[in-house]
Amino acid sequence: MQDKKKDFPIFKYNNNLVYLDSAATSQRPQSVIDALKNFYERDNANIHRGIYTLSERATEKYNQARKKVAEFINANENEIILTKNTTESLNLLSYTLHGILPKNKTEIVLTEMEHHSNLVPWQQFAKRNNLKLKFIPITDNYELDYSHAEKIINEKTAFVSMTHVSNVFGTINDIEKIISLSHKKNALVIIDAAQSITHIPIDVKKLDADFLAFSSHKMFGPTGVGILYGKKNLLDKLPPFLFGGGMIENVSYDFSTFIQSPEKFEAGTQNYGEVIALTAAVEYIQNKSLHVISAHEKELLSYAIENLKKIKGIKIYNPGINKSISVLSFTINGGHPHDIAAILNEENIAIRAGHHCCMPLMKKLKIPGTCRVSLSIFNTKEDIDRLITSITKVKTTLQLQ
Ligand SMILES: Cc1ncc(COP(=O)(O)O)c(C=O)c1O
The missing domain is CATH 3.90.1150.10 (Aspartate Aminotransferase, domain 1)
Structure with a gap:
């Protein structure tokens, strides 16, 4: 090359x-830096709010960015929630998922190679909701032990949350196998794609993952933007994570109702300039x-x-x-x-x-x-x-x- x-x-x-050290954060191509600078110089206004041209233009670019990310992983636009980073995407789930899990499900399955971002939120979740954590062990060759996975993913499993690629070993985990195994047991699957998103093409429809999280800053994009993909029918069942402006339908002094996902999960002013520049990062990857x-x-x-x-x-x-x-x-x-x-x-x-x-x-x-x-x-x-x-x-x- x-x-x-x-x-x-x-x-x-x-x-x-x-x-x-690109696994920690990517360097940014000139096109992404230019996109960020150009937006603030030429198009900046808060999104969703203004009934004026500049705000409408910013809103349109924000929506285009969501569309671009959706296209990149073969999702629908309304299945893409924009967060701060992978960590926040996983925390969003850890604060909302309990309501949709069947009561007979008492265990969560993780792997021994998870980043703290995909471990600590679930430790807290398990404590709050009285669930037990189980771990798919690693072998001497730094892979997952799939025969052990077959034993611990069972009827008691509420969900499996696992990394696609290890940030320590570079191991590509067989997520297709785990997703198929989990779905047979009626367990959901959350994929941490922070380390795979710029290396392995991801098609969420083909994969059939229930949720998938990644960060813009690891894929040549700006900092301050995370992505959470979720199947629409599941997102619709989850309650909002953060409450405030931008996610409400109707508010009175003692009661509020909320709009649909994905905006339901995007309270307050988003990192919209950075989201918009993420479009250039996706284009950079697609062009190459x-x-x-x-x-x-x-x-x-x-x-x-x-x-x-x-x-x-x-x-x-x-x-x-x-x-x-x-x-x-x-x-x-x-x-x-x-x-x-x-x-x-x-x-x-x-x-x-x-x-x-x-x-x-x-x-x-x-x-x-x-x-x-x-x-x-x-x-x-x-x-x-x-x-x-x-x-x-x-x-x-x-x-x-
Ligand atoms: C596998 C994995 N998951 C999650 C994260 C957390 O990403 P962020 O810091 O962007 O939230 C990282 C960051 O290094 C990672 O490597």
Whole structure:
């Protein structure tokens, strides 16, 4: 693939930067930055409110953005709720879902590789509603143990909430299998697509997921925008999450009624400028093609694994190139991940080190954390070469064997 760094102004202002932390947040292409700037310069007015041209134009662009996102995952427009981030999308569900769950359902199934955003809200939910949490374990190859999943997803399961792609290992989970298994037991399925949305084409209709959450900032879009997809019939049954302006039908001093979803879930002034610029991010991905992006990342991931493996003392946490996408973790014998990342930073290489918001997973692996490399469209083999050469320097500096 032709070098895509030129699309991203961050590389113009940070000479020689090797950015290997796209799983934390993407860099933004010029087209997205321009879309945000252009909107505030030319079209800004609060949406839904004004009976004047500027507000109508802003509202139209906001609605277009919702439509664009819906199209991207093959959903209907009224199945897309705009939130702040994946975390808020999952919290929205954790504050509203209890009302639609049958009373004989007493268990929630998660996996051992969930990000805190898809674990802590459900711990709180379980406490509030007196449900029990169960976990699909991971195998020694950093995959889910599907035979165990078949045992714990049963008639008692209210819902399964799981990540599509692990933010630590890059493992692509077989969500189709879990969705089919869960639906047979009359359990709902929530998919955390934060780490898959820019790497794997998602068709919610084909997938038959009940809910799916992701963040704009991990897909080249602005910060402050999250997406929650939900099947229309389910969204209609859920009560609102936040209350206030923008989501009401009729208000009196002691009683209010609410409009339909998705607006029912969008109280108050939204991050409408950022939502509108998300359109440019989706267009960027569509223009480049997700298949091309993921093929490029796969090639780089394979190159990275192949070369990292040659370094003595390194341990790689990744299930293999055919079972993962764009992310790998590693540790080096005797080196703390923070020290490794700090020394790599001196070489202008940005990686992530720590528990990656997966503390229980780190405890299970019996390590304080890992170094994580995550890839995007703009990364090159030269970036990986720089990483490999610099790790050799890290080992010398830290006197590792
Ligand atoms: C798998 C996964 N889920 C959820 C999140 C939370 O995303 P956000 O911080 O945008 O809410 C992340 C962020 O890294 C993630 O990797």
